[in-house]
Amino acid sequence: MRRPALWHLILLAALLWSGEYLRRDLWEPDEARVGYVSREMAQDGHWLVLHRHGEYYAHKPPLLYWLINLASFVTTLPVGRLTVRLPGFFAGILALWATARLAERWAGAKAAWPAALTLMTTYLFWHEIGFARPDGLLLGWTTGAVALLFWNDDKPAFWKTALAWLFMGLAILTKGPVGLIVPAGAYAAARLAAGEGRLLRKSHWIWGPPLALALPAIWLGLAWWTGAPEGYLRELLIGQNLERAAGGLGHRQPFYYYLPSIAADWMPWTLALPAAALVLFRDPERRLLLRRLGGWIGFIVLFFSLLASKRNVYILGAAPAFAILVGAAWPDMDSARFRWARFARGSFLCLLSVAGPALLIAGFLPLLPIPGWTLWPAGIAAILGAAGLWRESRRTQAPSRFFRMAALSLLAVQGAVGVFLYPAVNPMKTPVKLAMAVQERLPPDRPLLLYAMNGELLAYHSNRRGEKADTPEELFAAMQRERRGFAVFDKRAFDAWPSDAPALVGATGEFRSGSRRYVWLEFDLDTPQSPGAPRP
Numbered sequence: 001m002r003r004p005a006l007w008h009l010i011l012l013a014a015l016l017w018s019g020e021y022l023r024r025d026l027w028e029p030d031e032a033r034v035g036y037v038s039r040e041m042a043q044d045g046h047w048l049v050l051h052r053h054g055e056y057y058a059h060k061p062p063l064l065y066w067l068i069n070l071a072s073f074v075t076t077l078p079v080g081r082l083t084v085r086l087p088g089f090f091a092g093i094l095a096l097w098a099t100a101r102l103a104e105r106w107a108g109a110k111a112a113w114p115a116a117l118t119l120m121t122t123y124l125f126w127h128e129i130g131f132a133r134p135d136g137l138l139l140g141w142t143t144g145a146v147a148l149l150f151w152n153d154d155k156p157a158f159w160k161t162a163l164a165w166l167f168m169g170l171a172i173l174t175k176g177p178v179g180l181i182v183p184a185g186a187y188a189a190a191r192l193a194a195g196e197g198r199l200l201r202k203s204h205w206i207w208g209p210p211l212a213l214a215l216p217a218i219w220l221g222l223a224w225w226t227g228a229p230e231g232y233l234r235e236l237l238i239g240q241n242l243e244r245a246a247g248g249l250g251h252r253q254p255f256y257y258y259l260p261s262i263a264a265d266w267m268p269w270t271l272a273l274p275a276a277a278l279v280l281f282r283d284p285e286r287r288l289l290l291r292r293l294g295g296w297i298g299f300i301v302l303f304f305s306l307l308a309s310k311r312n313v314y315i316l317g318a319a320p321a322f323a324i325l326v327g328a329a330w331p332d333m334d335s336a337r338f339r340w341a342r343f344a345r346g347s348f349l350c351l352l353s354v355a356g357p358a359l360l361i362a363g364f365l366p367l368l369p370i371p372g373w374t375l376w377p378a379g380i381a382a383i384l385g386a387a388g389l390w391r392e393s394r395r396t397q398a399p400s401r402f403f404r405m406a407a408l409s410l411l412a413v414q415g416a417v418g419v420f421l422y423p424a425v426n427p428m429k430t431p432v433k434l435a436m437a438v439q440e441r442l443p444p445d446r447p448l449l450l451y452a453m454n455g456e457l458l459a460y461h462s463n464r465r466g467e468k469a470d471t472p473e474e475l476f477a478a479m480q481r482e483r484r485g486f487a488v489f490d491k492r493a494f495d496a497w498p499s500d501a502p503a504l505v506g507a508t509g510e511f512r513s514g515s516r517r518y519v520w521l522e523f524d525l526d527t528p529q530s531p532g533a534p535r536p
Contacts, residue, residue, distance in 0.1 A: 020418030091140025092129035115327030169215030193295025276329035356382030385409020
């Protein structure tokens with residue numbers, strides 16, 4: 001089996017994600033925020049300090065937002081579905097390419113395609129590259145950096161280590177210090193776990209970190225020199241790093257959080273993990289590979305387990321090592337007769353055999369919130385995949401290609417979800433009613449008032465600048481200034497409007513977006529209100 005060429009990976013990734021990129025709107029919690037902040041960056045020219053609703057936004061460094069606007073400039077398309085996701089798409093290509101090349105170096109050419117296909121069909125990777133969030137872009141930089149450090153050990157060259165540390169600098173510009181800690185720590189832990197600590201004695205550990213830190217230092221210096229708002233640098237450097245790590249900003253989870261998280265987020269290949277680990281462990285020539293990959297995975301999982309704040313995407317950087325581990329064992333698991341190999345094959349077979357009919361049957365259920373037929377393409381793909389796996393499992397003469405068939409079936413299911421199912425969910429995940437009302441009756445130069453919420457999803461899809469008001473006094477000051485317009489409330493906040501605050505008068509409308517319920521108030525302070533105007 002030949003290794004995948006770069007154009008192979010680009011073509012396959014385009015087939016997998018293009019339907020989702022072109023047909024799915026930007027959703028919460030992060031996609032709409034990324035799109036909204038990127039659009040405001042271009043409109044106001046805030047290229048060094050991110051802004052949201054006209055106020056500084058210190059939650060993330062700016063690289064993703066720069067790249068989104070670059071994609072918009074190059075394609076001449078507005079900031080939207082495609083341009084917001086293009087940086088993550090190319091980062092996914094980089095991660096797949098580096099994973100395939102490392103698998104080839106460590107386990108032979110026959111492991112390159114299996115490793116790439118395993119990574120591509122792992123749920124968390126597929127989801128994060130499909131969604132426009134910083135974590136997908138971060139994965140591209142960190143995987144590329146780890147691969148370059150390993151390749152430098154095989155054939156040293158200055159450009160490899162320099163590029164590796166520059167990748168880490170770009171990773172810091174994407175999501176902060178983890179962009180340096182994760183790849184450097186994973187590489188060192190992998191070498192030590194494999195008993196290859198001698199390979200760490202390289203001069204690039206002296207000059208590399210300063211090179212990586214130079215990129216964010218230049219950005220921070222320019223931001224400070226051009227007059228960063230008061231409090232911005234402290235929140236960025238302290239609040240969003242040290243306080244977040246300590247759980248001060250939420251996402252507090254117990255130490256063992258990542259054990260069940262990995263089991264779910266790395267599906268369906270966690271079903272094959274015990275068999276793959278046994279295959280490598282029983283082979284003395286590949287036991288070293290198991291230790292190396294275990295060090296890579298173990299460092300990332302342990303590091304984030306020690307932090308109070310935890311999210312499943314934090315350990316996405318371990319997914320390439322996991323994919324290499326599983327992919328390297330594909331040929332052996334295809335025909336192996338020991339218990340865990342049978343369990344892995346049986347699990348994939350049952351998964352597709354159950355999922356396919358279940359999706360077809362679900363399409364006929366009454367009161368389904370989406371058109372039932374949108375479930376059928378994924379169901380048909382799963383049924384065809386199950387039939388192929390049944391055929392492969394009965395082979396006695398020709399070599400089995402069970403897991404290759406499983407991966408291709410999963411790709412078909414995922415592609416069908418992106419093309420048919422996700423677009424059908426758009427009306428449930430986006431504020432369609434609000435967007436229609438605002439774009440019809442609110443001039444483009446007037447803000448959408450948001451009471452006690454950030455509401456980037458609402459402002460983005462309404463194509464209006466948002467203005468946040470945290471108190472009734474702030475809201476009424478904005479209403480007095482605008483005289484007429486729209487204000488949006490969380491339904492609970494609207495129902496709990498203080499009795500001693502001025503009454504809300506105007507036409508109202510309720511709508512849902514995702515799991516949240518909202519109310520809009522269309523106010524006009526220059527028109528006498530009718531006695532029957534709605535009041536809370």
